Amino acid sequence: MANIEEMAIKTYEQNIQYIQSKHTNLYKDLLELDIAMQNNHYQQQYDLEYVEDNFDIKEISTNKYIYNKNSKQISESYAEHTTLEKNTSSIESFPLYDLSKHSINEHGISARKYIYPMMKYSLDNTKENPKMKRIAKFIFSGIGLGLHIETIDKKINATSYLIIEDNIEFFKLSLFTTKYYEIAKHATLYFSILEDIHTFKKTYSEFIENAYMCNYLLKYTHIASHSFTKLKHIISLTSSQLFVAYPYQLQLDKYISPLKYLKKGYPLLDIYKNIDTSILSDKPILVVASGPSLSKNIIWLQENYTKFVIIAVSSSLKYLYKNNITPDIVATADQQEVVKDFFLNFKDNDYLKNTILLFSSITHEHVIQSVIQDNLFITDVSLQFKSENATFSFSCVGSFAYLYAMSLKAKNTYVLGLDLAVDQESGDDHISDHIKSNTIDIDKKTDMPSEISLTNTLIPIEGNFQETVYTTPSFQHSISTINNSALNLKTKTQNIYNLNHGAKIPAAQAMQISNIDTNAMPTINKFEIHTLLKKSLNQNNSKELNRAEQEIVSHNMIVIKKIKKLLAKYSKKTPNSNYDIYMTKLLKLSNDISLCESNRLVKLVAIYKAYFEYVLNITYNFFNTQDLQNIKQHILEFDKMILDGLDGITKQFEEALK
Numbered sequence: 001m002a003n004i005e006e007m008a009i010k011t012y013e014q015n016i017q018y019i020q021s022k023h024t025n026l027y028k029d030l031l032e033l034d035i036a037m038q039n040n041h042y043q044q045q046y047d048l049e050y051v052e053d054n055f056d057i058k059e060i061s062t063n064k065y066i067y068n069k070n071s072k073q074i075s076e077s078y079a080e081h082t083t084l085e086k087n088t089s090s091i092e093s094f095p096l097y098d099l100s101k102h103s104i105n106e107h108g109i110s111a112r113k114y115i116y117p118m119m120k121y122s123l124d125n126t127k128e129n130p131k132m133k134r135i136a137k138f139i140f141s142g143i144g145l146g147l148h149i150e151t152i153d154k155k156i157n158a159t160s161y162l163i164i165e166d167n168i169e170f171f172k173l174s175l176f177t178t179k180y181y182e183i184a185k186h187a188t189l190y191f192s193i194l195e196d197i198h199t200f201k202k203t204y205s206e207f208i209e210n211a212y213m214c215n216y217l218l219k220y221t222h223i224a225s226h227s228f229t230k231l232k233h234i235i236s237l238t239s240s241q242l243f244v245a246y247p248y249q250l251q252l253d254k255y256i257s258p259l260k261y262l263k264k265g266y267p268l269l270d271i272y273k274n275i276d277t278s279i280l281s282d283k284p285i286l287v288v289a290s291g292p293s294l295s296k297n298i299i300w301l302q303e304n305y306t307k308f309v310i311i312a313v314s315s316s317l318k319y320l321y322k323n324n325i326t327p328d329i330v331a332t333a334d335q336q337e338v339v340k341d342f343f344l345n346f347k348d349n350d351y352l353k354n355t356i357l358l359f360s361s362i363t364h365e366h367v368i369q370s371v372i373q374d375n376l377f378i379t380d381v382s383l384q385f386k387s388e389n390a391t392f393s394f395s396c397v398g399s400f401a402y403l404y405a406m407s408l409k410a411k412n413t414y415v416l417g418l419d420l421a422v423d424q425e426s427g428d429d430h431i432s433d434h435i436k437s438n439t440i441d442i443d444k445k446t447d448m449p450s451e452i453s454l455t456n457t458l459i460p461i462e463g464n465f466q467e468t469v470y471t472t473p474s475f476q477h478s479i480s481t482i483n484n485s486a487l488n489l490k491t492k493t494q495n496i497y498n499l500n501h502g503a504k505i506p507a508a509q510a511m512q513i514s515n516i517d518t519n520a521m522p523t524i525n526k527f528e529i530h531t532l533l534k535k536s537l538n539q540n541n542s543k544e545l546n547r548a549e550q551e552i553v554s555h556n557m558i559v560i561k562k563i564k565k566l567l568a569k570y571s572k573k574t575p576n577s578n579y580d581i582y583m584t585k586l587l588k589l590s591n592d593i594s595l596c597e598s599n600r601l602v603k604l605v606a607i608y609k610a611y612f613e614y615v616l617n618i619t620y621n622f623f624n625t626q627d628l629q630n631i632k633q634h635i636l637e638f639d640k641m642i643l644d645g646l647d648g649i650t651k652q653f654e655e656a657l658k
Contacts, residue, residue, distance in 0.1 A: 008048075008050075008177065011177065014181045015178075015179070015181055016175065018180060019191075023189075026193055033168055033169075033172065044169070045061065045169060046058065046059055046060065047173075048145075048173045054070060055176075056071050057144065066144060066225065067145070071144075071145060075147035075148035078151075079152050081221070082156065082219070084131040084135065084156075085131055085132075086129075086130050086131065086217055087130075090219055091139075091220060093217075093238050093241065094244045096122055098119065098123050098124075100120075110249055111247040111249050111250050112248075112614070113648075114641070114645030114648055115247070115611075115615075117644075118618045118642075122618060125622075125634065126622065126625055127627070131625070133625065133626055134157075134624065135219050136211060136214040137160040137207070137211065137215070138158040138218075138219050138221075139161075139162045139231075140220070141231045142164065142223035142225060143164070143170065143171065143226075144165075144174070145173060145174045145178065146163075146174035146177060146178035147177055147178065149161075149163070150178055153187070159187050159188065160207065160210060160211060161183065161188070162192065162207045163190065163193075164193075164200075164230050166230070171193045188210065190206060191203070200233065201237065201480075204233075204237055208241070213620045215241075216618065228446065228447075228448050229460055231448065232460075236472075239457075240473045243609075243613040245474075247610065247614070248607050248610035251610055252652060252653075253335060253362055254361070254381055255603070255604060256652065257380075257381075257382065258380040258384065258385050258386075260656065261368075265543065266368070268380050268386045268541070268542060268543075269358075269541050270386035270387065270542070271358070271407070272389040272390050272407070275540070280309060280408050280410045281410060283524060283529070284308050284309070284412045284413070284521065285408065285410045286414045286415075286416060287311050287312075287402050287416070287418060288301070288311070288316055288320070289312075289398040289417035289419075290313060290319070290398075290417055290434045291398075291417040291420070291421075291429075291430060292422070292423035292428045292429070292431065292501075292502070293417050293502060294319070294417030296501070297499070298323055301325060306524060306526070307518050307523060307524065308524070309328050309524065309529060310328050311330075312329070313331055313398055313417075314334070314339060315342060315397065316431070319431055321351060326351065326352075326355065328355060328356065330352070331359075332360065333360040333396065334362075334363070335362045337366050346372075352375065353375075354526060355530070356375055356377065356530065356533055357371050357372065357376045359376060359377065359378050360378070360381040362381055363378070384549070386540075392485035392489055393484070394481055398478060399482045402418055402482060403486065406494065406507070409491060409493075410494070411494065413494065413496050414511075415496070415497065415499060415508060416500065417500065418505065419501070420475040420476075421461070421463070421471040421502035421503040422458070422470055422471065424466070424469055426439065427439045427441060427442035440456055440472075442470065445460075456472065457472060457473055458471070459473065459476060462503070464503060464505070465510055465512075466501075471503055482506050483506040486505075486507035486508075487506055487507050496509065497509060497510075499511055556604055556657050559604060559605065560650060560657065563605075563608070566592050566593060566596070570643075577635060582635050582639075583619070583623070593605055611645060611646070615642050622638070
């Protein structure tokens with residue numbers, strides 16, 4: 001017994017030395033826990049005991065054992081269930097589709113047009129229930145004493161481990177029983193111990209950014225006593241990686257779209273230039289999006305919309321029209337042609353005659369053609385042109401409307417319908433009139449989803465009026481985007497009020513809609529506002545590129561020429577039949593392309609990077625499959641598909657920059 005205690009103490013001391021050296025923030029947390037216990041500021045809840053040849057965690061208040069004195073067998077069972085099978089205990093970054101068997105709309109096909117052939121090839125040339133050759137990255141969701149960690153490590157010998165435990169006392173006790181310092185000699189360890197969701201996101205980002213080509217399938221084990229919350233956030237964060245949620249082709253379209261519209265004679269608006277502050281400084285602004293809170297408060301909005309300058313997202317337009325509410329500004333940022341349905345029947349009537357139409361440069365041309373041209377303003381979302389003083393970027397039309405409203409510097413701005421969460425009773429994610437309205441089973445909010453979905457997986461986050469509300473990965477991504485800009489955009493003289501029963505929105509404070517004293521607010525002269533806004537915006541509108549913007553185009557052309565030379569040199573050599581050598585050369589090509597960018601204003605290599613993130617994940621996953629035959633032929637086929645995509649991207653850039 002004494003020998004076992006001595007070994008446990010020695011393990012603890014060596015773990016502490018390792019953590020102090022390599023994970024300083026975690027070491028400080030452990031030190032603070034010790035100090036809090038010593039000063040009776042924190043009451044110890046658990047203790048480590050060795051009973052019946054097992055280490056166990058004893059809950060001090062109840063004398064109950066967490067492992068029921070059977071920690072060895074339980075830990076061994078976790079190891080037994082950790083296998084090389086791809087279809088079990090795996091988190092998939094994105095699904096593989098065979099377009100001949102899956103129905104995907106035209107917009108979705110266009111977004112990944114050079115990726116789908118690789119997906120189909122992978123599916124066609126892989127057996128059912130395939131197994132990995134090796135596991136590179138592994139996640140422990142909850143660890144208890146961590147007894148299974150060493151056993152699993154010996155079994156799989158991964159190079160990266162993410163270790164999550166939301167009970168810091170459990171983790172401290174595991175330092176006596178698990179030799180983290182030994183595992184760290186051959187693997188990189190990422191610890192998430194009692195982290196809030198914001199800190200956890202940073203830890204997880206570091207984990208997936210390292211060896212990112214191994215992220216397609218992430219294997220994990222989850223102990224029963226640990227919450228599913230972090231695991232659900234992992235699913236959300238993995239499936240909403242930028243290259244997945246906003247694929248390379250959509251990024252490319254965004255990048256070249258302003259040049260397309262300039263060539264066709266459309267002016268571009270610099271929304272980052274200040275408009276006449278006297279127009280809106282003393283006027284309350286109301287941002288209206290299409291979340292569930294809009295329909296719940298529609299009567300209030302009908303009675304009071306004339307007291308506010310209304311900035312509405314395009315998807316709410318039909319609903320507002322039906323309820324006799326006219327917005328002063330309509331914002332749209334979607335790329336799909338279907339957006340034109342929001343504006344049908346409005347071009348030839350008076351409904352939008354005094355409404356500013358603020359469109360992004362990625363808006364489909366058929367949408368542009370369906371509206372009143374005299375009220376139309378197109379802003380460059382690629383942040384290349386008419387964006388010298390850019391203060392924000394956005395991922396969806398709701399965040400676009402919100403951040404633009406903040407940039408107008410009005411004293412009071414209110415937000416309605418930007419729930420960024422599902423209705424906590426019905427599970428609705430939008431008003432019923434929304435073209436993509438969806439209802440999620442809210443009763444299953446705490447369940448682990450059986451498959452990844454950006455719009456159907458429910459994740460707990462901080463609420464506006466409630467401590468916790470449930471949102472989707474898609475909404476969570478929008479919240480993160482807003483968070484990147486809102487806090488820096490808001491001035492000390494601005495008040496931003498969130499009226500929604502949804503998510504907490506960065507920079508906004510919660511306010512019940514009944515607390516707004518609309519009786520004390522005067523009716524706004526909407527025609528006057530429209531006239532003044534239009535005049536001010538026209539001063540920031542231009543059909544020409546200035547000298548600095550022309551230089552950006554010239555620098556882009558230089559970069560494209562460099563990339564073409566790299567591709568020509570690469571394509572002349574036959575790919576090596578050894579997969580490891582081939583993957584090394586493919587990574588080198590990706591890195592060489594990224595180094596072509598020498599000017600900070602040239603951002604086009606980001607599109608190549610987004611393409612390579614897809615390519616490398618699919619390629620690595622395919623070749624990391626047991627019992628593959630004809631390796632050389634597979635390499636030749638993948639190389640051809642990859643080069644087709646790179647050539648296609650390059651030709652699109654060349655055409656746009658001419």
